[in-house]
Amino acid sequence: MSEKIALVGGGGREDALARKLFESGAELITIMPNDNPSIRSISTECLVTKSRDANLLSGFIMDKKPDLVYVSPDSYLETNLVDKLEFNKIKVACPSSTAFQIESSKIFMRQLMKRYGIPGNLKYEVLDNEYDIQKMLSNTSFEFAIKPSGLTGGKGVRLTDQHFNNRVEAIDYAKQVFLRDKKVLIEEAVRGEEFSVQLFTDGISTIFAPIAQDYKRLYENDKGPNTGGMGSITDVELKLPFIRPQIYERAKDISKRFVEALAQDGQIFRGVLYVQFMQTKDDLKVIEVNGRLADPEGMNILTVIEGDVTDLLFKIADAELKRAKITFRRKATTLKYLVPPGYGISPKPDILRINTEGLPDHVHIYYSSVEGEVNEVKMTDSRAIAIVAESDSIPDASSMVEMNLWRIRGNYEMRHDIGSLKFIEEKVEKMKTGNY
Ligand code: AMP
Ligand code: GLY
Numbered sequence: 001m002s003e004k005i006a007l008v009g010g011g012g013r014e015d016a017l018a019r020k021l022f023e024s025g026a027e028l029i030t031i032m033p034n035d036n037p038s039i040r041s042i043s044t045e046c047l048v049t050k051s052r053d054a055n056l057l058s059g060f061i062m063d064k065k066p067d068l069v070y071v072s073p074d075s076y077l078e079t080n081l082v083d084k085l086e087f088n089k090i091k092v093a094c095p096s097s098t099a100f101q102i103e104s105s106k107i108f109m110r111q112l113m114k115r116y117g118i119p120g121n122l123k124y125e126v127l128d129n130e131y132d133i134q135k136m137l138s139n140t141s142f143e144f145a146i147k148p149s150g151l152t153g154g155k156g157v158r159l160t161d162q163h164f165n166n167r168v169e170a171i172d173y174a175k176q177v178f179l180r181d182k183k184v185l186i187e188e189a190v191r192g193e194e195f196s197v198q199l200f201t202d203g204i205s206t207i208f209a210p211i212a213q214d215y216k217r218l219y220e221n222d223k224g225p226n227t228g229g230m231g232s233i234t235d236v237e238l239k240l241p242f243i244r245p246q247i248y249e250r251a252k253d254i255s256k257r258f259v260e261a262l263a264q265d266g267q268i269f270r271g272v273l274y275v276q277f278m279q280t281k282d283d284l285k286v287i288e289v290n291g292r293l294a295d296p297e298g299m300n301i302l303t304v305i306e307g308d309v310t311d312l313l314f315k316i317a318d319a320e321l322k323r324a325k326i327t328f329r330r331k332a333t334t335l336k337y338l339v340p341p342g343y344g345i346s347p348k349p350d351i352l353r354i355n356t357e358g359l360p361d362h363v364h365i366y367y368s369s370v371e372g373e374v375n376e377v378k379m380t381d382s383r384a385i386a387i388v389a390e391s392d393s394i395p396d397a398s399s400m401v402e403m404n405l406w407r408i409r410g411n412y413e414m415r416h417d418i419g420s421l422k423f424i425e426e427k428v429e430k431m432k433t434g435n436y
Contacts, residue, residue, distance in 0.1 A: 002027045003310055006061045008081070009072035010036040010048075012337075012368035012386040013295040016302040017072065018042060020309040029064045031057055037374045038367035052076055058084040068313055070094055074151050074292055078104040092270070093313040095291045099267040102258065103291040106185050107149045113286065116261035120254050120277070120286040124187040133174045136186055137167055143189040146174045148181055153228055159189050191436040192280035193427060194287060195243055196232075196297050197255045200312065202321035203268035206256055210234040210304065210328055211248060212297035218344050220417040227344045228383060231336040231418035232297040233394050234304070238328060241394075242427035247279050258289060270316055272298075281434035296335050296386055299366055303388050304329040331390040334397035334419030337368070338385040338412040349379035352410035363404050364388045384412065395421040 002025050007018055010032025018028055018039045028043040035048045047060050058081055061069055068091045071082055077100045085092050101108045113121040126149075127133050137144060137160070148156040156177075164170040177184040198209040214232040218224035235241060239248050255275045262269040274290040274297075293302075302309075307326040315324040340349040353376050356365060367374070369382035377384065385408060389400035398419030417423055430436055 003067045003314070004029065004064070005310065005313070006031070006064060006066040006069045007039075007072065008032075008057070008070070008076050010034045010039060010369070011073065011295060012366040012383065013293050013298040013302075014072050015039050015366045015368070016299040016364070017070070017293070017309070020302055020305065021313075024308045024310040026310040029061070029066060031060065034369050034380060035371045036367050037370070037372055037377060041374060052079055052081075054079045054081040054084050057081055058088070061085065062088055062090065067091065068093060068317055070313055072292060074100075074103060074290070077292060078151060091314075091317045093316040094271040095269050096267070099262055099269040100291045101267075102262060102269065102273070102289050104151055105149050106147055106288065107183070109289050110185070110187075112258075112261055112265065116257065116264070118254060118257045118261060118286070119250070120284050122187045122190065122285055124185060126183055126185055127174075127178065128183045130175055130178065133178060133184065133186070134171055137171045137174060140167055144170070145187045145189045146170060146177065147185040147187065148177045149183065149185050150181065155226055155228075157226070161189065190278055190280050190285050192278040192285070193242055193431065193436065194276060194278050195240055195251070196274055196276055196294050197251050198272055198274045198294055198297065198301055199255055199259075200272055200316060200321065200324075200326070201259050201269060202316045202319045203259065203263055203270050204319060205321040206259060207321065207324065207326055208238070208252055208255075209301035210238040211240055211243065211251070212294065212300050213240060214294065214297050215415060215418050220415050225344055227339075229294075229296045229337070230339070230415045231334070232294075232300050233335070233397075233419050234297070234300040234333045235394055236330050236332050236392065241424060242431045243279055244431065247284050250284050251275070251277050254284070254286065274298075279431070281436060296337060299364075299386055299388055300333040300335055301328065303333050303364055303390055304331050329390070331362075332392065332394045332397050333388055333390045334394055334401055335386050335388040336398075336401050336414050336416070336418050337383045338387070338408060338414050339383050340379045340381065341411050341413055343381070343383070343413060347381040348411075349381060349384075350411040352377050352379060352384060352408055352412060354385070355407045355409075359404070359407070362390045363400060365404075365407070379412075394419045394424055
């Protein structure tokens, strides 16, 4: 008999996961804010609601008597949905809201690093009055990152040297955050190459996925405002060509230290931990820690994952991850997101027609925040369709995505430069010179 899994989330990352679960024989019950046609097509039942009310959602889920629940997006993980399910003895493969504080409170994350001496911390201050904000940011000898502590969908962080015309504007922004949240996190700003480490954990053991890089800026050549992510890459040997090998080993070690610190702190973290790092000229810094699969990078790793993903989730829930048989295919992946025209500024969602006929095995089209049918979707204001290709090199995979764009008709925007040879070579050069 197949295992019944309730999956919460309706984006591209959840589509990739749903397909893996379906392939490994699970029966899917899904809850999603948009009626994602791809996820719907492989689910036996769906609840489409924008509500994130934990009573409503846990009631629906418990009624279906699933064998396991996986809550995927951050906006649901910060509610007490998982806590309610656990209280009712439902098996979950994701963190409780308290363990999820590692993402939902950037202040908690920095303080945890300090308390447990986890390497890679940044100098930071938590400020709770306008006087201190003014005083700190008026010091123009340093650049700072101004951050709301809570979730902002990757769009709340502002850097003094990049997002403002002058310090007065930066101070105003920090004050706005303080007036809304009663506190604001101000960190030293660092420069370098960012990358993401994603690992599966049951709170004890860990399985590392290939490291990834996502491209947050809206426009080509990393220009424009930050978005949720316009695309992402992974490479053949689980590493990236512009990240020094010893940095990669240290990043893995630091990521494990988070799992251990949370356990020592009384919070067993179960699910996917996703740590964003920055390789600087001569060091490694933690930029952010997330308690879930990355979007888009989660899709890169789910594209090359090998093994029974349904079993993986059970092993996470049952604290038996050391017995899981999961590996990653030695292929490079490049993912590019197709987004509505004006995305991130003033979106004008359109219809997209999608032709998947004869789609090669090494190319995948994942459906994100869309509705409608699999061959004709209605975009929303968010990212619409992700195309991922796997090949022997990142630039090859990038070209393969381009070669399959004819399959999508309609008005959209995207970044074509993601994964291009020129882009990778420039990054390798920067690694060699340390000139970030
Ligand atoms: P976050 O939401 O913390 O991941 O921040 C979004 C983006 O802002 C990161 O991917 C970085 O590019 C940038 N960022 C965040 N914190 C810092 C920092 N302390 N120094 C430099 N850049 C940062
Ligand atoms: N890759 C950005 C995020 O998942 O937050």
